Amino acid sequence: MALIESEAGLIARLRDLFHTSFQTQVQVGIGDDAAVIKSSNNKLVATVDMAVEDIHFNKKWSTPFQIGAKLTTANLADIFAMGAIPKYLLVAAGISELNNSETVTELAKGIRSVADKFEVTVIGGDLSKSEKMTLSITALGELSAQPILRSGARVGDLIYLSSLTGLSAAGLAILNRELDRPRYVVEAHLNPKLVAPDKLIKVATSMCDVSDGLATDAAHLSYASNVNFNLSKDLISQAADFKDLAELAKELNEDVFDWILTGGEDHFFLATVGKENESNELGIQIGSVGKGEGKLLLDGVEIKKTGYQHF
Amino acid sequence: MALIESEAGLIARLRDLFHTSFQTQVQVGIGDDAAVIKSSNNKLVATVDMAVEDIHFNKKWSTPFQIGAKLTTANLADIFAMGAIPKYLLVAAGISELNNSETVTELAKGIRSVADKFEVTVIGGDLSKSEKMTLSITALGELSAQPILRSGARVGDLIYLSSLTGLSAAGLAILNRELDRPRYVVEAHLNPKLVAPDKLIKVATSMCDVSDGLATDAAHLSYASNVNFNLSKDLISQAADFKDLAELAKELNEDVFDWILTGGEDHFFLATVGKENESNELGIQIGSVGKGEGKLLLDGVEIKKTGYQHF
Incomplete structure (x- = not known):
């Protein structure tokens, strides 16, 4: 009252x-x-x-x-x-x-x-x-159309990431050290920017947002689609932003692939696309879909539930 | 991962x-x-x-x-x-x-x-x-039809409560005393039963659920509809369950109208209905809608924001 x-x-x-x-x-x-x-x-x-x-x-x-x-x-x-x-x-x-x-x-x-x-x-x-x-x-x-499910990836599809993941994890690593620079990295963690995946939506056979970390979310797609996801470090390293991120990881004595694969909270999109729709405009091509029973592999080595292995 | x-x-x-x-x-x-x-x-x-x-x-x-x-x-x-x-x-x-x-x-x-x-x-x-x-x-x-809004009450409408409120508050009063009986009263607080207001939906001019207490929710309707709600203790006292509730209040040295008007958490429905639809099947008739500027009155005395006044 x-x-x-x-x-x-x-x-x-x-x-x-x-x-x-x-x-x-x-x-x-x-x-x-x-x-x-x-x-x-x-x-x-x-x-x-x-x-x-x-x-x-x-x-x-x-x-x-x-x-x-x-x-x-x-x-x-x-x-x-x-x-x-x-x-x-x-x-x-x-x-x-x-x-x-x-x-x-x-x-x-x-x-x-x-x-x-x-x-x-x-x-x-x-x-x-x-x-x-x-x-x-x-x-x-x-x-208005059919939903893009996690289960739609087909053998032979290409795997795209709308933007390179890992910057949010880098920002968190900086904050955890009670630092606050470089500012654009901290901002990536505090103020992640969402861009609608308009181009991927038109052609994706499967899709999810990358919120739990690339490896976890890629495993969700490969598991739901019952195919293997073959990721390539070489392809990931060719992303435009990779060099800066790798330098930052080195400075902080962290593993850049750890950030990229397990960082989380970037809110980009992971999708599979038929080969006929291959295009740089879709984002970063990081691998391809192979026959299998839902495994996630990095350079041919399975990433298991125990997590991405440092080496 | x-x-x-x-x-x-x-x-x-x-x-x-x-x-x-x-x-x-x-x-x-x-x-x-x-x-x-x-x-x-x-x-x-x-x-x-x-x-x-x-x-x-x-x-x-x-x-x-x-x-x-x-x-x-x-x-x-x-x-x-x-x-x-x-x-x-x-x-x-x-x-x-x-x-x-x-x-x-x-x-x-x-x-x-x-x-x-x-x-x-x-x-x-x-x-x-x-x-x-x-x-x-x-x-x-x-x-499928038009929504029943809080703002639809009209002068001359009758005010109905789908069931007598206050039992949940009584249950809480018992629990607060570290007692756990009568069990049906405690149950009314812990396990409120929801009954769809099918009959009210067919005829109501305004409606809301009574979750914040009858007085608060009645005030929401009268305010939104810009009419006065005239509630009557006499009408409320005629509800079948009133006698038991009043006895329980007396035992615990509480005010039964305090429970009924300000108790909350009963999850019954309060609605206004045109006179032509008057029916015992709608629940308990507790008052009527009069001209005014959104006030809530009990036996002609305004219930203000300071709350229901004990007397």
């Missing part, structure tokens, strides 16, 4: 924070029991991601703006990975300073910084008190 | 736990980057709710099964409150014992205990480590 007016005030503020000027199919947005979207001829695509303080992010390094932006990035990437167009978000946030309007505002602004870029609208949410900041975002998207 | 197989195992287990035998429009369920639902001619209705340990529930009193069931209940109630039919759930869970398969299984079973009843399918989720258990559920529903 004591909250009626402040609650109404909060809802009004959230409505303002999430008000967009682009056209949407939203009939009822924030403020009723649930949101209502007009009917559509498209398939509905839906995914949820959760991020927890001290597990997925550290408030020492990340602002509420960055935390909101980063989870939104991960979330929209999952929609793109199905070949779909993200449209709507529902945001549940648990924060310790529920009465600190600055935190709520900054979280909302961070979410919008990514959502606006793709004309995605926040249609609902829930706010709760929580000792550790916890954010859970559901993304809804639309799909 | 180290998690590939156990992750695949976990996903397989969650797929099993959430596998249903009833017919759905799910094209891609748990296990890819996102779920895909076939296109539908209906409007899409969406809502999210979050529950945090020690804020919304206490693990001393509630099992993971009960926690999952209760949040699902709250979540589906929001979909019904729009006049829609719940169809799908996405579940994000943060738990401290991520490797404790028992907790995950029990949470899932609790969610299903409610979801199955309404033929609702879990299509996706995310699991994270979290010191305090945190659960966030997104419900998606379908709506």
